[in-house]
Amino acid sequence: VNPAYAGSRDVLSTTAMYRRQWLNIDGAPTTALVSADMPIKGEKMGLGLMVVNDKIGITNTLGVYGSYAYRIRMRERGTLSLGLSGGASNYSANLSRVETSNDGVFDPAFSQNLSKWMPNFGAGIYYSTDRFYLRASLPHLMNNSLGSTTKISLLKAEKTNASQYRHLFFMAGYVFKVSPTVACKPSILTKYVSNAPLEIDLNANFWFQDKIGIGASYRSADGMVAMVEFQLSKQLRFGYAYDFPLTRLSKYTTGSHEVLLRYE
Secondary structure: OOHHHOOOOOOOEEEEEEEEOOOOOOOOOEEEEEEEEEEEOOOOEEEEEEEEEEEEOOEEEEEEEEEEEEEEEOHHHOEEEEEEEEEEEEEEEOHHHOOOOOOOOOOHHHOOOEEEEEEEEEEEEEEEOOOEEEEEEEOOOOOOEEEEEEEEOOOOEEEEEEEOOOEEEEEEEEOEEEEOOEEEEEEEEEEEEOOOOOEEEEEEEEEEOOOEEEEEEEEOOOEEEEEEEEEOOOOEEEEEEEEEEOOHHHHOOOOEEEEEEEEO
């Protein structure tokens, strides 16, 4: 969600992630992601590439984005990184699959499927030290139109338009040394989009000998998350997270599962 992060791990880093959300609910979101980033020019710059696919109900979005980060070393005070991203996503909606309740009456809103490519750009800023980091980003700057429908009544015709909205992400975290072999890493993630409630994730992870990480997260007005990570070798890391909703969704789903694999 932040192009300024590209190259910040100081090595070639590749990540694969898969998330299956809200089990037992038909059409619930699934997300698959593959990304890679690396530093260049003596770690003064970073490059990244991400391919992500989101499927929700009859809609599917496939995106390909590249990232560029310029990194400014601030002597002993850390690193300031400025990032830009650009790419495109294909949004498709299989509207002909929708089962309507119009008793066989033709509904023009579901007469044909939708597929369109949409370019977009993003920007971010990222400041980090060995113990602290601060990030802010707008991954999508353009509010592309997804499609429009016309609802006809006896008196008038109303046209409604579906479009993308800009999302603002803000994140901060710190590392506390509990003992020579145990570290605590609390963090906060804030997500904002117009006409929706502000959402905040409160997270805490404990790392033991930099090899095993155990953590938990609370997402405001949504649910709880439990997670575990294993540093299998110097190059390979595996992670798993389980979400459980605290809303009325808990009556219909056993939760969400997410797995992550990173190679550096």
